Amino acid sequence: MKTNWKGLVLVGLISSASTIAGLKILAPDNDKDVIFKEAGSEPLARFTSAGAPAGAPGDFVYAAEATTPTVVHIKSTSTRQSSRGQQQIPDIFRDFFGDDFGSPRGPQQSEATGSGVIISNDGYIVTNNHVVEGAQELEVTLHNKSKFRAKIIGTDPSTDIAVIKIESKDLPAVTLGNSDAVKVGEWVVAVGNPFNLESTVTAGIVSAKGRGLGIIGQSRRNQMQPTSSAPGDSPLESFIQTDAVVNPGNSGGALVNLKGELIGINTAIASPTGSFAGYAFAVPSSIVKKVSSDLIKFGNVQRGYLGISLDDLDSRKAEEYGVKVNDGVYVRDFTENSAAKAGGVAKGDVIVKVDGMNIHSIPELQQSIGLHKPGDKVNVTVNRDGKEKDLSITLRNRTGGSEIIKRDESAAVMSSLGAQFGNLSDQEKQRLSRYKIDGGVKVLSINGGKFARSQVEEGFIITKVNGKAVKTVKEFEAAIAGKEESMVQFEGLYPDAPYDVYSFGFRL
Known part of the structure; x- marks a missing residue:
């Protein structure tokens, strides 16, 4: 039976939240490219216990020691002035009590905490959008207890990713891993600051990949959750699911493999209580790299779009739609100026591969396409009347063009x-x-x-x-x-x- 994730009480803001004030989002330096530390090709055996029997847990020490210095604690502060219940006072009473009668209470300060990961030695840090959203001030505490004021470089609510920066050099930066190569059942380590307990390490396995929960963009009043997508940007969800213990404050922290390579940014937990109840979800590092690079260079994310209306398939829907396969993504319709339609995709096609990689669900398709920018060419394999057909499609932006969309x-x-x-x-x-x-x-x-x-x-x-x-x-x-x-x-x-x-x- 398919789990209805939308029916769960989803705690998307793993960090505690109550901020309301905004912080200046700086104009990007269009000539700036972040320099990532890319993963090498060293065998996993180097990072696991020598002589350990097959199937035994790996040695988490190396991953913990390599990652912990790159994970920071983020405190966001806001000052708000609010008066619930301030009444409209008739003028006659103002003559007695003065114009200040019934005026708002004084400034009230609130704080929220979360985690972040250093992605370059010159101070760029990736975290969740919901960790920094609405912050008036950001304070970053490094592993060595040094404290810095941070500025927001850019945010992408559609993936719940944000980039902030501190003024420092020679910082320890995380090594970026390949989230596409992660296997279900692989051991992983989560590093963050749950409940303000700095530099906390937990371990678990990858429980699933390509998980779409439908939590980005939903409005659940008075519940903690990831924020909505910006107008025109569809939510991009393809989470890595893990059973590593993640709690409030872990948001924006690192999920790494046993080599200490970043494979995801911890973002959400499924919980009826607000604390860990078995599963956590992380944005894959492939999406993190794409989004953070675009935010630093352009100020917003340059996403390519196929321009199609989709539906997941199973045996029942395959029979309903009259298609020959029950695995893939069904093409129901096209948007205006659709790149897919221009590239030869037809209604009723089933998308089964993108650039040679098998596609089993809408989140997988969205991830494979969302990693490209407008103007990129992708090879899409469709099943049409039981036969596979390869199509070369030039992706477009959300308005149907191929140019870079400037920040408005x-x-x-x-x-x-x-x-x-x-x-x-x-x-x-x-x-x-x-x-x-x-x-x-x-x-x-x-x-x-x-x-x-x-x-x-x-x-x-x-x-x-x-x-x-x-x-x-x-x-x-x-x-x-x-x-x-x-x-x-x-x-x-x-x-x-x-x-x-x-x-x-x-x-x-």
């Missing part, structure tokens, strides 16, 4: 809010007018980001931005335009309690 700063600011906004209906406007409220902007959904950290819920109506009234989404966007690096204060209410005004703020 205004769109990035809106995306960082992690919410969808809509105009009020005439009925909603009329209802609010009874309370002398002249319009506002409704929060339609929250999928992570800064709004999730503010504890605002869906249905909240924003009436003011920095003290200025906003009545439409267009006015709301104009109010935050150009406010990068600035503190922005929001004010609003819930329609079922129009006299209770809430105020919260964070740095964009």
